[in-house]
Amino acid sequence: MNFFNSLGLPLALLGAALAALLPGIGSAIGVGKTGQAAAGVVAEDPSQFGKVLVLQLLPGTQGIYGLLIAFIALSQMGILGGGAAAISGAKGLLYLAACLPMALVGYYSAINQGNAAVASIGLEAKRPDQFGKAMIFPAMVETYAILALLVSILAISGVGGLNV
Amino acid sequence: MAVIQMKRVTLCALRKNRKQVLEDLQRRGVVEISDTDIKDGVFQKSDLSDSRAVFAKNVSAARRALEILNRVVPQNRSMLSALEGKKQLSARQYEEFAQRHDETVRAAERLEALDRSIAESRSEIVRTELEREALSPWMETDVPLDFAGTKTTAAFIGSLPGAMTREELSVRVAQAAPQAGPFTAEVVGAAQDQTCFFLLCEKKDREAYAAALNALGFARPAVQSDRPPKQQAGALQAAAEEHRKAIERGEAEIKSLADRRSDLELLADYDTIRSDKYEVIGRLAQSKRTFLLTGFVPAKKAAGLEAALTGKYDLAIDFSDPDEKEDVPVLLKNNAFTTPVEDVVESFSLPGKGEIDPTAIMAPFYYFLYGMMLGDAAYGIIMTLVTFLLMKKFPRMSPTMHKMLNMFFYCGISTTFWGVMFGSYFGDVVDVVGSTFFHTSVSLPALWFAPLNQPMRLLVFCLLVGVIHLFTGLGAGLYEAVHAGRYRDALYDVVFWYLLVGGLIIMLLSSSMIRSMFGLSFVIPSPVATGAGIVAALAAAGIILTGGRESKNPVKRIMKGLYALYNVTGYLSDMLSYSRLLALGLATGVIASVVNKMAAMAGGGAVGAIVFILIFIVGHTLNIAINMLGAYVHTNRLQYVEFFGKFYSGGGRKFNPFSASAHTQYYQFKEENES
Numbered sequence: 001m002n003f004f005n006s007l008g009l010p011l012a013l014l015g016a017a018l019a020a021l022l023p024g025i026g027s028a029i030g031v032g033k034t035g036q037a038a039a040g041v042v043a044e045d046p047s048q049f050g051k052v053l054v055l056q057l058l059p060g061t062q063g064i065y066g067l068l069i070a071f072i073a074l075s076q077m078g079i080l081g082g083g084a085a086a087i088s089g090a091k092g093l094l095y096l097a098a099c100l101p102m103a104l105v106g107y108y109s110a111i112n113q114g115n116a117a118v119a120s121i122g123l124e125a126k127r128p129d130q131f132g133k134a135m136i137f138p139a140m141v142e143t144y145a146i147l148a149l150l151v152s153i154l155a156i157s158g159v160g161g162l163n164v
Numbered sequence: 165m166a167v168i169q170m171k172r173v174t175l176c177a178l179r180k181n182r183k184q185v186l187e188d189l190q191r192r193g194v195v196e197i198s199d200t201d202i203k204d205g206v207f208q209k210s211d212l213s214d215s216r217a218v219f220a221k222n223v224s225a226a227r228r229a230l231e232i233l234n235r236v237v238p239q240n241r242s243m244l245s246a247l248e249g250k251k252q253l254s255a256r257q258y259e260e261f262a263q264r265h266d267e268t269v270r271a272a273e274r275l276e277a278l279d280r281s282i283a284e285s286r287s288e289i290v291r292t293e294l295e296r297e298a299l300s301p302w303m304e305t306d307v308p309l310d311f312a313g314t315k316t317t318a319a320f321i322g323s324l325p326g327a328m329t330r331e332e333l334s335v336r337v338a339q340a341a342p343q344a345g346p347f348t349a350e351v352v353g354a355a356q357d358q359t360c361f362f363l364l365c366e367k368k369d370r371e372a373y374a375a376a377l378n379a380l381g382f383a384r385p386a387v388q389s390d391r392p393p394k395q396q397a398g399a400l401q402a403a404a405e406e407h408r409k410a411i412e413r414g415e416a417e418i419k420s421l422a423d424r425r426s427d428l429e430l431l432a433d434y435d436t437i438r439s440d441k442y443e444v445i446g447r448l449a450q451s452k453r454t455f456l457l458t459g460f461v462p463a464k465k466a467a468g469l470e471a472a473l474t475g476k477y478d479l480a481i482d483f484s485d486p487d488e489k490e491d492v493p494v495l496l497k498n499n500a501f502t503t504p505v506e507d508v509v510e511s512f513s514l515p516g517k518g519e520i521d522p523t524a525i526m527a528p529f530y531y532f533l534y535g536m537m538l539g540d541a542a543y544g545i546i547m548t549l550v551t552f553l554l555m556k557k558f559p560r561m562s563p564t565m566h567k568m569l570n571m572f573f574y575c576g577i578s579t580t581f582w583g584v585m586f587g588s589y590f591g592d593v594v595d596v597v598g599s600t601f602f603h604t605s606v607s608l609p610a611l612w613f614a615p616l617n618q619p620m621r622l623l624v625f626c627l628l629v630g631v632i633h634l635f636t637g638l639g640a641g642l643y644e645a646v647h648a649g650r651y652r653d654a655l656y657d658v659v660f661w662y663l664l665v666g667g668l669i670i671m672l673l674s675s676s677m678i679r680s681m682f683g684l685s686f687v688i689p690s691p692v693a694t695g696a697g698i699v700a701a702l703a704a705a706g707i708i709l710t711g712g713r714e715s716k717n718p719v720k721r722i723m724k725g726l727y728a729l730y731n732v733t734g735y736l737s738d739m740l741s742y743s744r745l746l747a748l749g750l751a752t753g754v755i756a757s758v759v760n761k762m763a764a765m766a767g768g769g770a771v772g773a774i775v776f777i778l779i780f781i782v783g784h785t786l787n788i789a790i791n792m793l794g795a796y797v798h799t800n801r802l803q804y805v806e807f808f809g810k811f812y813s814g815g816g817r818k819f820n821p822f823s824a825s826a827h828t829q830y831y832q833f834k835e836e837n838e839s
Contacts, residue, residue, distance in 0.1 A: 054793060061794055065747075068754045080761065132511025132800065139801045146744045146798075153750060154619055 004089035011092030015099030016073035023066030023106025030059025030114025037121040051124055051131050058117050058138045062110035065149045069102040072153060076160045090164045098155035105148035113141035166521045168495040169463040172486045176456050177479035185477055186441050191833050193823030194469060196493055197459040200449040207449035212442045219439035222269055226432035229272035232279045236415055237422045249560035253831040261430050268431045271424045282414040285407040292400040298386045301353035301360045302393040309385050309393060318370035320377060322384045323358040333361055341376035344369040433828035444822055460493055494816035502527035504571035507564060512804050513814025520644055522812050526803055529633055533802055535578025537748040537795035540756060542590040543788050544579030547572055585612040590784055591756025600764040615750055622746050624682045630742030637810030638662060644811060656710040660703045665735050667700025704729055738806045744798050752791045759783030
């Protein structure tokens with residue numbers, strides 16, 4: 001049991017690291033793809049730069065949400081404030097579980113939002129007047145990242161108050 | 165505050181006044197001109213595509229000429245110059261330009277010709293340089309490279325693979341042609357594993373040596389000349405020098421034409437305006453002495469238009485209400501507070517037939533939701549100030565740009581409000597600066613509460629905002645249905661849903677599980693909850709019975725009704741969608757505090773302060789940009805998907821008046837939009 005309890009902090013930190021890692025990777029992939037598509041459009045029509053830049057940035061938010069969760073988790077654990085409190089093994093696992101929604105949903109939604117945004121950039125290239133609609137399609141995907149973000153925030157702040 | 169009422173206008177005037185009448189209309193820019201479909205013995209249409217092609221050619225020549233000018237004589241333009249908008253053009257300037265028109269076209273053509281000859285000279289210089297490069301191994305040859313021999317001798321000038329001295333070369337050639345007579349060879353240069361040489365033999369041995377050399381891999385020089393290489397290289401250099409001078413002369417002449425820039429801009433616009441006019445002439449029905457024009461005009465402008473035109477010309481003008489079937493263009497008119505979001509509506513779709521203009525009901529929600537998502541007082545103040553100053557500094561910016569900045573101005577005010585409510589000023593910068601540099605714990609308390617401490621409380625508030633937003637959308641649908649006299653639709657499609665969703669919400673709130681989850685303190689008395697349940701059940705039954713009312717078959721009708729009831733899950737997900745208000749609001753605040761925390765890591769003191777300021781500026785600039793974008797995208801989403809989904813489908817066509825500045829790039833008429 002002692003050994004398990006000594007794993008509390010590492011487990012919690014693993015959760016925070018995953019929350020920063022996976023959505024960050026996903027966003028990097030998504031923004032990378034859309035960046036290639038956007039560069040192609042700007043090569044044809046430089047005046048589209050502002051609009052396609054907006055579309056390129058859309059899959060980037062998951063990485064920021066991940067950072068946010070990691071940050072909240074780190075400060076809850078006391079790693080950021082200095083003087084980390086002893087965390088039991090069970091609590092460490094709870095933190096890990098609380099970070100998972102953001103980590104996994106963030107990763108997959110960033111990649112898929114990137115795909116949707118690439119298609120929207122194509123739409124923008126062919127019909128520049130349809131920007132409002134082109135923006136909505138990728139934004140639909142992001143809903144799920146936002147829901148996961150919400151669950152992770154609520155769970156982490158809830159876990160902090162638990163006495164296990 | 166609505167879709168502007170349009171009148172159909174029919175105008176008949178004398179053909180001799182055609183130019184003036186059309187130019188007058190074009191300058192006013194209040195009439196959208198339709199195709200006049202009369203074709204009979206009297207009225208004809210004219211095809212003016214030839215003249216329009218000439219205008220289009222001039223316009224593109226002027227644009228190309230401007231591009232050349234901008235390349236050779238770059239203008240100092242700041243990043244904000246895009247906001248300046250079009251320059252003002254008076255009618256007199258326009259008339260005067262007619263004198264300079266042809267000369268400006270010539271100037272444009274001259275610029276293009278100069279640019280072409282400069283490009284040619286550049287490629288000539290490259291070509292001469294390549295040729296000189298190719299000549300360089302042959303420099304020692306003092307006969308022309310195409311020298312074939314004298315009366316009695318034959319000469320070979322060329323190269324063989326491999327680096328060789330004169331002796332090696334002679335031995336190899338002699339071995340390759342052992343039967344042939346005497347020869348003399350001389351190595352003149354070397355290039356890339358090649359030996360360049362000059363070989364002289366008797367004329368009778370020419371064939372033999374040619375065969376021998378070919379067998380060894382003989383290659384003639386890549387360049388030929390009828391002068392010795394040295395002279396040739398000198399001539400090439402002189403030619404290149406000549407081309408360089410030509411380029412300088414050309415660029416000087418282009419620079420001397422730089423003062424034509426504004427004339428060229430005017431040319432592009434002048435011929436665009438003329439081309440638009442000719443396009444309209446093509447739509448008119450014309451008889452020998454008269455022409456007939458039809459179109460749409462906003463009802464309010466009709467009287468002014470009639471007065472202005474009948475005062476100047478002999479013409480008959482008539483206004484009528486467009487009939488039901490006509491494709492009437494849509495123009496929105498809203499007050500100063502709501503106009504800025506018109507473009508948000510437009511980029512979804514303009515109101516279709518019988519639909520209300522959603523701008524006015526949408527605008528307050530738009531600012532409200534945006535402010536909640538960004539939710540930082542300092543960011544809000546920055547947004548408000550920057551947009552305000554830009555709008556003041558560039559009064560003539562394009563209407564679209566002005567609307568956008570104005571929208572962010574109001575969003576900024578709302579953001580400031582929510583920032584104060586939530587106690588967020590650059591995140592928690594006051595606390596951080598206080599504890600890092602002054603070792604005191606100060607903080608600006610939230611006027612309402614800090615979201616990070618009570619996320620569930622804010623979530624409940626967000627869902628409440630969502631319910632209000634959705635019910636307002638349903639209410640707009642109700643208004644439309646009642647306004648159009650479709651009372652049954654109003655009852656079946658709106659009232660039933662109000663009762664069902666409202667009843668379900670009250671039932672949910674009465675369950676202790678939901679109350680404890682959300683931390684709600686009030687208790688709903690059980691008779692109210694039971695009543696709400698009964699109402700919801702009745703409404704559900706109503707929806708099952710009426711949801712499929714367009715089907716005659718009773719079984720099919722009930723099935724469709726059940727499917728319509730299933731839509732209640734849609735309301736659930738619509739409401740949960742508003743949780744993004746919480747998530748995005750938290751994101752702004754938390755990232756801001758991450759920035760502050762990183763900035764404070766260098767500690768107090770002078771060095772700490774410098775590091776703090778640097779990280780602070782970079783970090784918060786990034787955070788503002790990313791979260792402004794996020795709030796914009798997700799406010800639009802809530803409006804388009806959740807709100808418009810309840811009552812609005814759009815499909816209207818934009819009012820596209822015949823106007824002088826519709827397609828121009830640089831100028832607009834002064835008196836336009838004043839009539």
